[in-house]
Amino acid sequence: MAGGNGFLAKLNQILANKYGGALVAELPSEDEWEYACRAGTTTSFNNGKDITNGESDPALEHLANYNRVANGSPRPVGSYQPNAWGLYDMHGNVSEWCQNRYLRGGSWQSKAAYCRAAWHTQVSADASGSNQVGFRLVLRYRAPGGGN
Secondary structure, three states, X not given: OOOOOOHHHHHHHHHHHHXXXXXXXXXXXXXXXXXXXHOOOOOOOOOOOOOOOOOOOHHHOOOOOOOOOXXXXXXXXXXXXXXXXXXXXXXXXXXXXXXXXXXXXXXXXXXXXXXXXXXXXXXXXXXXXXXXEEOOOEEEXXXXXXXX
16 A cells, blocks of 8 residues: 555554554455454354354344444444454444455444355445445564565
């Protein structure tokens, strides 16, 4: 994510000034996002449970803010249980941007089927803002001289 005047460019300029370019913030790839979401599991959800109901699944009861079209909004981070690696809100709450304009994880308005670890959807680059979409960042170490 080089150049530009957006949030990531500004954050990376701060990181460059403070750490001499050793740390770079980026959106995760889809593979990185799913790996972090699953936290070692191979099931639909990172609590080790598979989906049993595409609309409203009991496996998500303590795990996700979802399926609240009529009465809901994003919740503060940490309102639900984290995965085994301590990452919160990988299912539901807000769908998360990945590097290639795919959204992962589902949102507070999503049905259970859209909160699965494997679910994704691509969104146009010119899509308007939404309180159903957010992001988390990956910090990458860059060795001096440009190596990884």
